Amino acid sequence: MAGGNSDIKFIKKGKRLDGRKPDELRKVRIEVGVLNRADGSCYLEWGNNKVYAGVFGPIECHPRHKQQQDRAIVQARYTMAPFSVNDRKRPGYDRRSSEISYIISQALERVVMVEQFPRAAIRVDMQVVEAHAGTRCAALTAASVALADAGIPMRDIIPSCAAGKVSDTVVLDLNKEEDNYGQADLPLAIVPSTGEVVLLQLDGHLTPDEFEQAFDMAYKGCMDIYEIQRAALADRYGGSA
Amino acid sequence: MNPSSSKQASGRSVLLPGDKLEADQKAGSGTFRRDGESHAAVLGFPSESSGYVNVHPLAGRYSPRVGDKVIAICVETGPSLWRMDIGAFQNSMLHHSETDWKVDFGDTASFIGIGDAALAEVYMVDGSGSHQVTLKKDDCRKLYAGTIARISPPRVSRVIGKQGTMITLIREKTGCRIQVGQNGFVWIDGEPEQIARAQKAVETISREATSRGLTEKIEKLLE
Structure with a gap:
């Protein structure tokens, strides 16, 4: 939980605990089309985070009362495996995962051309296999790649990345220690072609100046992630992006 | 942002959702317009016909067309x-x-x-x-009878082959009756072992649709 006070020194000689510079991302690796049963899929490693995303659809929306007469709905579902965290997580849906599922659905509905599929549902399932802070960003990043892999019409691919504050310094892409004992966490997701913000949350405290700085840093991080997403998709389909 | 070069032998480069299209072309299927510019809406290859640019999806569910x-x-x-x-x-x-x-x-x-x-x-x-x-x-x-294999709809043309060569090959080698729907459902009927062989052949073609020398590979598979 960010926003607490801690006497841990997160930055020594300009380097963070894991050796990164303040504005450096963790290593991100994306693999496309890893699941045979899903229409589109993606496996993503982001530092120590490991996430699978699978897309089914567009399909008939069930239950029927959730159908929208003029458009499709995006049913995103974020789940964490019991073995994804240090203390075994009680399996199944909880408050946290339903919140994250909801914000991811909202973000994806901004880019998916839902108006082309009235009364349909597009199911996006994300499974966090290993969690090390920043899983909502990782899950959303993986989900939008899986959607593109499923051949679903979209206006753009959404990248997502967080920034935050540790030891009074604004840093990019918090790791687990920084997230747990740091001062703030600011996950962001954007539509790169228009600069629209489709996800923005803040946990902890930032001054207006720090917020500006963190936002810009996360935005730049998103653009870097976007390039990795594009390269992964192009690699899978034998082109170059 | 537009891909400029390609690793593909055909020289075409894959477009990703949101990629800008050439300015002077009209937006056809698989595209959308924003601020007076055309963009690809799906992951696929562009093709031009009568002044329009269409982006053909490489994946995705079947979208029905009259006459299919x-x-x-x-x-x-x-x-x-x-x-x-x-x-x-x-x-x-x-x-x-x-x-x-x-x-x-x-x-x-x-x-x-x-x-x-x-x-x-x-x-x-x-x-x-x-x-x-x-x-x-x-x-x-x-x-009546038979079994139904499911493949990705964009791969259907590969399963049929040029002038139906591929599907004829499978029919001859297995003696099965086969109907390939444009929606990617393939109905196969015949002797049980032959159905299994035909199904395997169809699924292999769908999975490896982009690889070269596919006909020889399927011939070998059905020997």
Whole structure:
């Protein structure tokens, strides 16, 4: 939980605990089309985070009362495996995962051309296999790649990345220690072609100046992630992006 | 942002959702317009026809087009119609008047039950995406026995092959009766072991549609 006070020194000689510079991302690796049963899929490693995303659809929306007469709905579902965290997580849906599922659905509905599929549902399932802070960003990043892999019409691919504050310094892409004992966490997701913000949350405290700085840093991080997403998709389909 | 070079032998480069298209071309299927510019909406390869640029998706579910022959599977029966799964985002309707049978009101299930398949033709697609199929066209009929393999719809043309060479090859080597629906459902009927071989061949083609020397590979597989 960010926003607490801690006497841990997160930055020594300009380097963070894991050796990164303040504005450096963790290593991100994306693999496309890893699941045979899903229409589109993606496996993503982001530092120590490991996430699978699978897309089914567009399909008939069930239950029927959730159908929208003029458009499709995006049913995103974020789940964490019991073995994804240090203390075994009680399996199944909880408050946290339903919140994250909801914000991811909202973000994806901004880019998916839902108006082309009235009364349909597009199911996006994300499974966090290993969690090390920043899983909502990782899950959303993986989900939008899986959607593109499923051949679903979209206006753009959404990248997502967080920034935050540790030891009074604004840093990019918090790791687990920084997230747990740091001062703030600011996950962001954007539509790169228009600069629209489709996800923005803040946990902890930032001054207006720090917020500006963190936002810009996360935005730049998103653009870097976007390039990795594009390269992964192009690699899978034998082109170059 | 536009891809400039490509690793593909054909020289075409893959477009990703949101990629900008050439400025002087009109936006066709698989594209959208924003701020006066055309962009690709799906992951696929662009092609030009009569001044329009279309982006052909490399993946995705079947989107029905009038005149397509499809394999339809019944999922629901109503008093005077059947609802058929053709792999699209909505189930398709088959009205009793679109068959050659005399169906009494409420007696649809005795002609096509849930799970039964038919070779049908899409004869209506409306703006909201609903569609209907008919059995009153050439070759259209209820399919008895056999099994149905499912492949990705963009790979259907590869399974059929140029002038049907690939599908003829599989038919000859296995002695099976095969119908390939444009929706990616493939109906196969014959001797049980031969069905399994034909199904394996079809699935291999779908999986390796982009690789070279596929015909030789399938010939070898069916030896």
